[in-house]
Amino acid sequence: TAAGSRCLLLLLILLLLGVLGAPALGDPGPLEDVVIDRYYIPKICLREAQMGDFIRYHYNGTFKDGKKFDSSYDRGATVAGVVGVGRLITGMDRGLQGMCVNERRHLIVPPHLGYGSIGVAGLIPPDATLYFDVVMLDIWNKNDKLQITTLSKPERCNRTVENSDFVRYHYNGTLLDGTPFDSSYSKGSTYDTYVGTGWLIKGMDQGLLGMCAGEKRSIIIPPFLAYGEKGYGTVIPPQASLVFSVLLVDFHNPKDGVFLEHLEVPESCKRRAVTGDFVRYHYNGTLMDGTLFDSSYSRNETYNTYIGKGYIIPGMDQGLQGVCMGERRRVVIPPHLAYGENGAGKYKIPGSAVLIFDVHVIDFHNPEDPVEIETVFRPEGCNVTTRHRDFVRYHYNCSLLDGTRLFSSYDYGKPQEVTLGANKVIEGLNSGLLDMCAGERRVLIVPPHLGHGESGARGVPGSAVLRFEVELISMEEGVPEGYLFIWHGEPPASLYEQMDLNKDGGIPAEEFSTFIKTQVAEGKGRLMPSSDPEKVIADMFQNQDRNQDGKITPDELKLKSDEDQEKIHEEL
Numbered sequence: 001t002a003a004g005s006r007c008l009l010l011l012l013i014l015l016l017l018g019v020l021g022a023p024a025l026g027d028p029g030p031l032e033d034v035v036i037d038r039y040y041i042p043k044i045c046l047r048e049a050q051m052g053d054f055i056r057y058h059y060n061g062t063f064k065d066g067k068k069f070d071s072s073y074d075r076g077a078t079v080a081g082v083v084g085v086g087r088l089i090t091g092m093d094r095g096l097q098g099m100c101v102n103e104r105r106h107l108i109v110p111p112h113l114g115y116g117s118i119g120v121a122g123l124i125p126p127d128a129t130l131y132f133d134v135v136m137l138d139i140w141n142k143n144d145k146l147q148i149t150t151l152s153k154p155e156r157c158n159r160t161v162e163n164s165d166f167v168r169y170h171y172n173g174t175l176l177d178g179t180p181f182d183s184s185y186s187k188g189s190t191y192d193t194y195v196g197t198g199w200l201i202k203g204m205d206q207g208l209l210g211m212c213a214g215e216k217r218s219i220i221i222p223p224f225l226a227y228g229e230k231g232y233g234t235v236i237p238p239q240a241s242l243v244f245s246v247l248l249v250d251f252h253n254p255k256d257g258v259f260l261e262h263l264e265v266p267e268s269c270k271r272r273a274v275t276g277d278f279v280r281y282h283y284n285g286t287l288m289d290g291t292l293f294d295s296s297y298s299r300n301e302t303y304n305t306y307i308g309k310g311y312i313i314p315g316m317d318q319g320l321q322g323v324c325m326g327e328r329r330r331v332v333i334p335p336h337l338a339y340g341e342n343g344a345g346k347y348k349i350p351g352s353a354v355l356i357f358d359v360h361v362i363d364f365h366n367p368e369d370p371v372e373i374e375t376v377f378r379p380e381g382c383n384v385t386t387r388h389r390d391f392v393r394y395h396y397n398c399s400l401l402d403g404t405r406l407f408s409s410y411d412y413g414k415p416q417e418v419t420l421g422a423n424k425v426i427e428g429l430n431s432g433l434l435d436m437c438a439g440e441r442r443v444l445i446v447p448p449h450l451g452h453g454e455s456g457a458r459g460v461p462g463s464a465v466l467r468f469e470v471e472l473i474s475m476e477e478g479v480p481e482g483y484l485f486i487w488h489g490e491p492p493a494s495l496y497e498q499m500d501l502n503k504d505g506g507i508p509a510e511e512f513s514t515f516i517k518t519q520v521a522e523g524k525g526r527l528m529p530s531s532d533p534e535k536v537i538a539d540m541f542q543n544q545d546r547n548q549d550g551k552i553t554p555d556e557l558k559l560k561s562d563e564d565q566e567k568i569h570e571e572l
Contacts, residue, residue: 031110045100051084056138147220157212163196250288261330269324275308363465365447372445382437389478391529476529506551
């Protein structure tokens with residue numbers, strides 16, 4: 001039949017092939033090209049090896065039976081060379097092309113793409129098929145440029161790195177395959193150096209340019225901009241691309257001066273601080289990366305000092321010049337005007353650190369300052385004004401110049417009472433109350449040397465400038481210092497007789513009080529102004545009752561003017 005004839009023909013063909021020695025089923029025969037098994041491909045492949053690229057890789061080379069004939073691992077060094085230009089066996093040249101960094105491949109290289117019918121004496125027999133296990137570590141090209149990727153950048157960037165700047169930065173350094181070789185973090189300190197002066201490898205010199213303080217970058221540097229053919233010690237092999245993850249902490253130029261940023265300036269600025277002024281201010285001190293190293297707020301007290309006299313770092317001496325009271329100012333100070341190369345361990349300020357001070361000026365004064373008086377309101381027809389020794393009643397509000405309220409007579413529901421010049425109030429307030437009319441209102445600015453001084457007082461900081469709002473309610477004409485009562489004219493010729501009302505030869509307290517009150521009522525004399533005239537009269541009586549027996553005798557009674565004259569004679 002036709003089917004039987006076909007089966008017989010197929011059987012004859014198979015027998016003929018067996019006689020001629022055709023390969024058995026399941027044997028592919030000699031390979032025509034390299035066999036590539038990409039058994040590990042990284043998720044991120046930024047670049048594939050192309051003809052003419054320079055590559056670095058590790059490999060193990062074996063025969064089909066697994067016997068090893070060569071290994072870069074055994075030599076402890078990677079293989080480096082150019083791919084696709086005939087410097088490798090043809091099978092390896094073909095098998096390496098298209099690989100990514102960290103990709104792993106199995107390569108099967110037939111003899112005609114390996115060492116052919118000759119082999120390598122003592123190592124690879126003739127017509128040997130070669131098996132390679134390869135991992136790609138690095139790829140670059142002589143036409144490559146620096147690869148810079150900005151990872152993060154601060155919103156504010158007033159200035160960027162230029163050649164000759166001194167930079168402080170942290171970094172992690174790896175090879176292109178991710179192998180770490182160095183890190184500033186592990187050393188616990190930044191790497192500090194000049195840019196563009198040859199102190200760094202060329203790629204880092206270029207990669208740092210244009211950075212802002214606080215910026216993070218990834219910088220990929222080809223070998224010819226790094227350590228080239230020699231590598232660096234045992235950590236960086238020859239012809240290695242380098243990857244740096246860089247955080248720029250700060251930078252400055254040796255020619256930099258103090259940089260000022262005026263954050264808040266009061267609309268009214270009658271005066272600006274100059275050399276010799278004593279300034280009280282709050283501040284936060286930070287490094288350029290935002291690290292806080294000191295704060296007056298944490299101590300709940302201002303920093304107080306003279307400016308322009310070398311008591312503080314030069315940069316702050318300069319940065320506080322020209323401030324207004326109440327001003328907020330940012331002062332950026334390069335290290336050569338701060339703590340220099342050594343830093344300040346007490347404040348955890350590293351060497352060569354740029355410092356940033358956010359300053360709030362509370363007040364300032366000069367030791368030569370008088371009381372500043374501003375008349376807010378003065379009544380018309382003001383003919384009588386306060387003088388030394390007058391007794392005055394006044395209301396007041398007292399505050400610091402930043403508006404902090406301290407004291408107020410209104411809190412007590414009645415005016416303050418004082419005899420001017422009696423050392424009962426601070427000198428500045430006493431001065432500010434002179435030459436006032438009843439009903440007049442003033443604002444007084446009192447410097448600390450006329451206030452509470454360096455030590456301050458309860459509720460008043462040391463060296464604080466004080467602001468008083470005062471209103472004079474009333475005044476009474478005073479008496480000279482040391483007097484409790486004065487006559488408006490000449491005293492009576494027979495003073496004792498008139499004072500001894502019952503003519504018994506002694507003047508008790510009641511008679512004395514009645515006589516003095518009569519003189520005041522008739523306008524013949526006046527008591528020292530006081531809120532308690534009875535106490536003033538009692539003091540007068542006690543002064544005259546010299547033996548303290550409860551009555552004044554003729555020998556005891558003396559006028560104050562007579563007593564003063566006797567003292568003069570005694571001195572003469």
